[in-house]
Amino acid sequence: MGANSSDGKPAVVLLSGGLDSATVGAIARMQGFALHALTIDYGQRHRFELPAAARVAGALGVVQQQVLPIDLASLGGSALTADIAVPQGRTAAEMAEGIPVTYVPARNTIMLSLALGYAEVVAAEDIFLGVNAVDYSGYPDCRPEFIQAFxxxxxxxxxxxxxxxxxxxxxxxxxxxxxxxIIARGTELGVDYGLTHTCYAPSPAGISCGTCDACQLRQQGFAAAGQSDPLEYQQQA
Amino acid sequence: MGANSSDGKPAVVLLSGGLDSATVGAIARMQGFALHALTIDYGQRHRFELPAAARVAGALGVVQQQVLPIDLASLGGSALTADIAVPQGRTAAEMAEGIPVTYVPARNTIMLSLALGYAEVVAAEDIFLGVNAVDYSGYPDCRPEFIQAFxxxxxxxxxxxxxxxxxxxxxxxxxxxxxxxIIARGTELGVDYGLTHTCYAPSPAGISCGTCDACQLRQQGFAAAGQSDPLEYQQQA
Structure with a gap:
């Protein structure tokens, strides 16, 4: 993606290290913003997102990346932070049913609140985040009415x-x-998806499982976009 | 204040260790709620609030107190967390002028977001916080329209x-x-204000300065309520 983008109007981008936020960063950058990346280390079990976020921030040429630790795991309540099993090998119909156990209580509310504080500090009026109401229809804080209310x-x-x-x-x-x-848009904008991390349940070495909901949605997305996913998987879905 | 209140409907109370949140806790308890206290350790310079919060939680007989560290200081931007001087000896007219440097960017938005996540986990629908639009009229996130929007x-x-x-x-x-x-209401409800901490700029031993905005408002409040403040001060305002 290339050179530093520090000469535009400042914007805060919530950068998780995943595919969606990498794409959002590229979109914000294409719009001419100088990016201040905020990465929330919320005790997620998929820790490999954090080095991925640093790689993506580097590729985007951000003005700065701020990593903010917050121990949401101590509040409990989610398979992504607590000791609840991440579902594996679910069908599309099963994934579409209700709100998944990987829902983190009030996650996007908390993350947008932190982004808002950071935006005030860096004098940004624009906050970008990679929520998606289509593939994550079960998450209440991924819907347009949530974004409008925030x-x-x-x-x-x-x-x-x-x-x-x-x-x-x-x-x-x-x-x-x-x-x-999303993948088609990011590919147009030159996003290197090999830098990103998606899996909820990677191996100790960080290799994606290929069977959790997130891996499945990613692999199906690449297939539907007619692109090849640069990541390797323990198992193809 | 006395016995444990774990038999009511659960409620989350944001408990800072200050006078206001101690009063709010007593009000919530009087209404019959089982209290889940959430104390945010956000890197505030007035660290003596934290042991005060634990003392108040004990006196309220909370079901549990969760202390959540989050390094808002790393985002910068406030005299309460960053290296900006806390104002001393200001007159009421000076205090009423604009938004003070002790404003923490998006503080109440962040705290309410965390309280919301905690409320989901403990199955509470009620969240109590001690914001005040009268003495803190300069803080945008202490106004009724903010509470309604949240x-x-x-x-x-x-x-x-x-x-x-x-x-x-x-x-x-x-x-x-x-x-x-507030002080009159808390006194009726049996709040022991000797357990609380208010000062923005205490001595290394935790003795309140008596001259920062917070100390001045507290002392004036006790005087106007016809009560004596159980705290000692380095200097009377």
Whole structure:
């Protein structure tokens, strides 16, 4: 992707190290923003996201990447942080049923709140995140009405908005895209998906399982986009 | 305050260790809730709040107190976390002017988000916090419109609300009270304000300065309520 993008208007990008947020970073950059990447280390079991986030931040040429640890695992309640098994080998019908156990309580609310604080500090009005309402239809905080409610909140919650010096905008450019469309868009923008990490249950060496919901959605997305996934898997779905 | 209150409906109380949140905890308890206290260790310079929060939680007889560290100081931007001087000896007119440097970017948004996640985990629908729009009129996230916007957000953001098993309510019972009214209410409810900590700039031994905005508002509040403040001060305002 190349050179540093520090000469645009500042924007905060929530960068997890996954495929979606890498694509969102590339979109924000293409729009001319100077990127301030915020990576939340929330005690996720898929720790390989964190080095992936650093690799993606480097490739995006961000102004800075801030890694903020917060121990959401101590609050409990999710297979992604607590001692609850990550589901494996589920069919599309099973995945579509209700809200999955990998839901982290109030995750996107917490992450957007932190992004909002960071945006105030770096004088950014624009916050980008890679939520998606199509493949993650079970997550309440991946829906357009959630994004709209947060944007309204941001504009009453902050010094900059109240003083009239900022008008916050929450950008979720992937929200209505399928995984295949996301991959196609990122590929156009030159995203190297080999830098990203997606799996909820990787091997100790960081090799993706290939069978958890996230791996399955990723592999199906690459297939539907007619692209080959640069990652290796323990098992093909 | 006395016995354990674990037999009511669960509620989350944001407990900082200050005078306001101690009063809010007593109000929630009086309403019959079983209290789950959440204390955010956000890198505040007034670290003496943290042991104060534990003392207050004990006196309230909470079901549990969760202390969640999050390094908001790493985001920068406030005299309460960063290397910016805490103002001393300001007049009421100076305090009323604009948003103070002690404003922490998006603080109450972040804290309420964390409380919301915790509420989902402990199956609470009620969240109490001690924001106040009278003495802290300069803070955008202490206003009723902020609380309303967050409540709307909570009810689109969460699994429980979307599944129809919960309807979140954000309680800010002090929001329209003066400091004197807060102290009078807490005194009626048996709050021991000697357990609390208020000062933004205490001595290394934890003795309150008596001259920062927070100490001044506290002392004026006790005087106006006709109560004596059990804390000692380095200097009377």
């Amino acid at each position: 944007e309204r909140l941001a504009n009453v919650a902050t010094k900059a908005a109240v003083e009239g010096t900022a008008r916050f905008r929450i950008h979720a450019p992937l929200i209505q895209l399928t995984k295949a469309q | 409540e709307r957000l909570a009810n689109v953001a969460t699994k429980a609300a979307v599944e129809g098993t919960a309807r979140f309510r954000i309680h800010a019972p002090l929001i329209q009270l003066t400091k004197a009214q």
